[in-house]
Amino acid sequence: xxxxxxxxxxxxxxxxxxxxxxxxxxxxxxxxxxxxxxxxxxxxxxxxxxxxxxxxxxxxxxxxxxxxxxxxxxxxxxxxxxxxxxxxxxxxxxxxxxxxxxxxxxxxxxxxxxxxxxxxxxxxxxxxxxxxxxxxxxxxxxxxxxxxxxxxxxxxxxxxxxxxxxxxxxxxxxxxxxxxxxxxxxxxxxxxxxxxxxxxxxxxxxxxxxxxxxxxxxxxxxxxxxxxxxxxxxxxxxxxxxxxxxxxxxxxxxxxxxxxxxxxxxxxxxxxxxxxxxxxxxxxxxxxxxxxxxxxxxxxxxxxxxxxxxxxx
Amino acid sequence: xxxxxxxxxxxxxxxxxxxxxxxxxxxxxxxxxxxxxxxxxxxxxxxxxxxxxxxxxxxxxxxxxxxxxxxxxxxxxxxxxxxxxxxxx
Numbered sequence: 001x002x003x004x005x006x007x008x009x010x011x012x013x014x015x016x017x018x019x020x021x022x023x024x025x026x027x028x029x030x031x032x033x034x035x036x037x038x039x040x041x042x043x044x045x046x047x048x049x050x051x052x053x054x055x056x057x058x059x060x061x062x063x064x065x066x067x068x069x070x071x072x073x074x075x076x077x078x079x080x081x082x083x084x085x086x087x088x089x090x091x092x093x094x095x096x097x098x099x100x101x102x103x104x105x106x107x108x109x110x111x112x113x114x115x116x117x118x119x120x121x122x123x124x125x126x127x128x129x130x131x132x133x134x135x136x137x138x139x140x141x142x143x144x145x146x147x148x149x150x151x152x153x154x155x156x157x158x159x160x161x162x163x164x165x166x167x168x169x170x171x172x173x174x175x176x177x178x179x180x181x182x183x184x185x186x187x188x189x190x191x192x193x194x195x196x197x198x199x200x201x202x203x204x205x206x207x208x209x210x211x212x213x214x215x216x217x218x219x220x221x222x223x224x225x226x227x228x229x230x231x232x233x234x235x236x237x238x239x240x241x242x243x244x245x246x247x248x249x250x251x252x253x254x255x256x257x258x259x260x261x262x263x264x265x266x267x268x269x270x271x272x273x274x275x276x277x278x279x280x281x282x283x284x285x286x287x288x289x290x291x292x293x294x295x296x297x298x299x300x301x302x303x304x305x306x307x308x309x310x311x312x313x
Numbered sequence: 314x315x316x317x318x319x320x321x322x323x324x325x326x327x328x329x330x331x332x333x334x335x336x337x338x339x340x341x342x343x344x345x346x347x348x349x350x351x352x353x354x355x356x357x358x359x360x361x362x363x364x365x366x367x368x369x370x371x372x373x374x375x376x377x378x379x380x381x382x383x384x385x386x387x388x389x390x391x392x393x394x395x396x397x398x399x400x401x402x
Contacts, residue, residue, distance in 0.1 A: 001346050001347075001348040001359060001361060002346070002361065002393075003318070003359075003396050003400060005348060005350050005352075005357055005359060007396060007399075007400045008318060008320055008359045008396060009320070009322075009352075009357065010399075010400075011391065011395060011396055011399055011400075012320045012322070012389050012391070015389070015391075016387070016389060063369070063371070066370060066371050066374055067317075067370045067392055068391060068392045068394070068395055069317075069389060069390050069391030069392065069395065070391070070395065249398075249399040249400070250399075252398040252399060253395050253398050253399050255398075256394060256395065256398045257395075
């Protein structure tokens, strides 16, 4: 046999017991070419482009997942930031666009679509303000659309005027009762990367190409379980060595899966991310890894009620 | 050649090898290599198989998992590349 039984079992164990999976496959789609003078026309074109460019996406992802034996959990799309697609002072037009985007995401079968995004680090324009004001209603009424606001960057500084307008939006969103996961679909972030595949802040970067693929691998469970096998009094260097070894394995496997999907779709794989985000699975969290390294306890002894709300993967 | 590794784990009893290999024969999948050991009291078998002839592996994977259920063993199916990526530089 080309692999030892131990090697084979290690991989199978990672997948079956330690929840090693491909957490997300995120397809970035450029929608800048859909901009037209009329809102209706813009929305129609971008809905159409989304449908065309995601054709076969889910099917390919599911097939690769079964064939390679690694579960692929979330299928998502990141689009060009909406603040660059639509310029309007009418909040209703943004809501109209948002509902269409959410509808298309549902039709395609995506778990999330990201890019309801505005950049406010220099100024809050009239159209930014309309978009901003639409966010609570949009997140309340849509299911899969994710929104992000950028009020500061290291280079531009913090735009305090923007902060003053953003805070009421956060509070209003937090008070919505419709759906407990509404808040998980909004992120206010400084210094996002110019192309960001991470929900809820995901958006497709300018000049990133027409369609690109990003892959995120979930590893906390696999790393925790490897650390549990180390002897009790291991020194920190053996802990480091073990983390390096396992990270290498899961990253290579994830990158390979990403490349395979990208190849089948005829597009480029542009990023691989090892996710530290927790899942609802017991112990599948970075906190358990740090506790294993030696920190006594992470988090509160008694969990407050809101902790039971579903978390954004 | 497209190759996959099928791993079977569970409590040892008669008929496991026969059950799994007859599913593979039904799908015209050739076994290239096979290894089995007992670890503690757990039976572990790994089969390297050639799946070049299969357009879509989904029916095979679900049949294997059904067969695993009736044999009371866990069957998992992964393409060989996953192991190569993890264990070979």
